[in-house]
Amino acid sequence: MKKTHEKTHLRLRGHNTRSSAHTISRRKLLVAGAGLAGLGLGLAARGRPQSASLLRSRGGALTLDLDGRYGPVRLAGRTANLFSYGGRVPGPRLEVRPGDEVTLRFANALPEPTNLHFHGLHVPPTGNADNVFLEIPEGEQLTYSFKIPENHPAGTFWYHPHLHGLVAKQVFLGMAGLFVVRGELDEVPEVAAAREQFAVLKDFAISGGRVPPPNPREFMRGREGSLVTVNGELEPEWSLERGGLLRLRLLNASTARFYRLRLDDHPLFLIDTDGGALEEPYELDELLLAPGERAEVLIRGDREPGRYTLWNLPYDRGGGMGMGGGMMGGYAADLHPRPLAHLVYSASRQAVLPLPGRLGRVAELGQPKTIRRFVLGHQMRPGRVVAFTINGQVFDPRRLDTRVRLGTVEEWEIVNAGVLDHPFHLHTNSFQVISRAGRPEPLRAWKDTVLVPAGSIVRLRVGFEDFPGKAVYHCHILEHEDLGMMGIVRFEEGA
Ligand code: C2O
Ligand code: CU
Ligand code: CU
Numbered sequence: 001m002k003k004t005h006e007k008t009h010l011r012l013r014g015h016n017t018r019s020s021a022h023t024i025s026r027r028k029l030l031v032a033g034a035g036l037a038g039l040g041l042g043l044a045a046r047g048r049p050q051s052a053s054l055l056r057s058r059g060g061a062l063t064l065d066l067d068g069r070y071g072p073v074r075l076a077g078r079t080a081n082l083f084s085y086g087g088r089v090p091g092p093r094l095e096v097r098p099g100d101e102v103t104l105r106f107a108n109a110l111p112e113p114t115n116l117h118f119h120g121l122h123v124p125p126t127g128n129a130d131n132v133f134l135e136i137p138e139g140e141q142l143t144y145s146f147k148i149p150e151n152h153p154a155g156t157f158w159y160h161p162h163l164h165g166l167v168a169k170q171v172f173l174g175m176a177g178l179f180v181v182r183g184e185l186d187e188v189p190e191v192a193a194a195r196e197q198f199a200v201l202k203d204f205a206i207s208g209g210r211v212p213p214p215n216p217r218e219f220m221r222g223r224e225g226s227l228v229t230v231n232g233e234l235e236p237e238w239s240l241e242r243g244g245l246l247r248l249r250l251l252n253a254s255t256a257r258f259y260r261l262r263l264d265d266h267p268l269f270l271i272d273t274d275g276g277a278l279e280e281p282y283e284l285d286e287l288l289l290a291p292g293e294r295a296e297v298l299i300r301g302d303r304e305p306g307r308y309t310l311w312n313l314p315y316d317r318g319g320g321m322g323m324g325g326g327m328m329g330g331y332a333a334d335l336h337p338r339p340l341a342h343l344v345y346s347a348s349r350q351a352v353l354p355l356p357g358r359l360g361r362v363a364e365l366g367q368p369k370t371i372r373r374f375v376l377g378h379q380m381r382p383g384r385v386v387a388f389t390i391n392g393q394v395f396d397p398r399r400l401d402t403r404v405r406l407g408t409v410e411e412w413e414i415v416n417a418g419v420l421d422h423p424f425h426l427h428t429n430s431f432q433v434i435s436r437a438g439r440p441e442p443l444r445a446w447k448d449t450v451l452v453p454a455g456s457i458v459r460l461r462v463g464f465e466d467f468p469g470k471a472v473y474h475c476h477i478l479e480h481e482d483l484g485m486m487g488i489v490r491f492e493e494g495a
Helices: 002-014 017-035 167-172 216-221 478-482
Strands: 054-056 061-075 078-085 093-096 101-109 117-119 141-147 155-160 177-181 195-204 227-230 237-242 245-252 259-263 268-273 276-284 287-289 294-300 307-313 338-348 370-380 386-390 402-405 409-416 422-426 432-436 449-452 457-463 469-475 486-492
Touching: 054 061, 061 093, 155 167, 155 245, 155 294, 167 478, 177 195, 177 245, 195 237, 195 338, 216 478, 227 338, 245 259, 245 268, 245 287, 259 338, 287 294, 370 422, 386 469, 409 449, 449 457, 469 478
Parallel strands: 054 093, 061 101, 093 177, 195 245, 237 338, 370 409, 402 486
Antiparallel strands: 061 078, 101 141, 117 155, 155 177, 195 227, 245 294, 259 287, 259 307, 268 276, 268 294, 307 338, 370 386, 409 457, 422 449, 422 469, 432 457, 469 486
């Protein structure tokens, strides 16, 4: 067993240049910290004020300055040296409306290159919009600008770095923020009457005030930290009026940790998934959120006044000792439920708030023109690198993997041939899940990230619209993405 681990270690080290750059920049970053009179501040982070926690568009425009920096950040009641947007973890929440122009002047004050991705937004993947092929060197700036389409659905989206090879590290160290589009769903009267609470779920590993480098085995599996936070806090308390409604808007911003959520004594009424509103609320006892996924649920304050806990229940995402999983190092998942947050009843309302009926319309996609198959796997060849693959290949920025025609519907069959679960994510266009493991999907919903459990098949349907250009699809366990599980798709105009 030990031998396998050592080999793994070597192979991972030797793998991609970024993984080694990773180690080098960590070293550089420690030196920079020491140079600044022991403040532990990274480069330009010194003296910069923290960003506001919420930035809303006005008069049809959201214009803001944002930086990526390394330095002290408040986290779970203490201070840790993290990567952040504007000195906050999570980063500032950005809010726009359909039709708004977004201008984001980004300054890279990190000790390494980075870029930005606007996860789930239906905006161009080219130019200075949601272009993950851009690279912003350390110390440089770039202005992102794009328009939110007039018909963009309301929903919970987010932003995070997307520079291949450094994504997992930069997100794990703290870089992620909500990007909210306000629209029709917010105007449904019952939804508008609910109290809104955002919850960014994110784990950290902190020791001596900083994040230790991952060990190669945990990196390969997808790194999980033992400090599990909600909006950068530990076990926050939220109040709920008796007879009232709480609208809980959840994001899994972890690189690899799954959240299997359950609230004591209360069902969760799902009203919105990654890409927007459902047609009507859907009652759940539990909600599983894989990395990158979002969901909105309504909670009814119809129980006895008291304090109720939102739990994260154990979930096995594979790679245990069986079925060759030992090659993944084996691991011990959380075996016990963990409290994430608490709901405390406050005074009673006069009139009890009803749940909404109809929320919106989820268009039915037509019959697919093309059916494609994507096989997710990994390769551990003696003496070579550990690779996470799609159709047997690791990511290559110079290779075009998939060409789709705009204005058509396609069906994608995602096959997980490995021993670990992989959440599959597509940029730019949301999709609908058709079936999981052969079972038809009960809900018509817009998704951009879907869990494909080890050994199973998920079929999804996607209508490719407007924006031409190159984008990517990948596993949203960001360590797997950095280790190669990503491909390039080009949206092409019809001939
Ligand atoms: Cu949330 Cu390609 O990423
Ligand atoms: Cu994305
Ligand atoms: Cu994966």
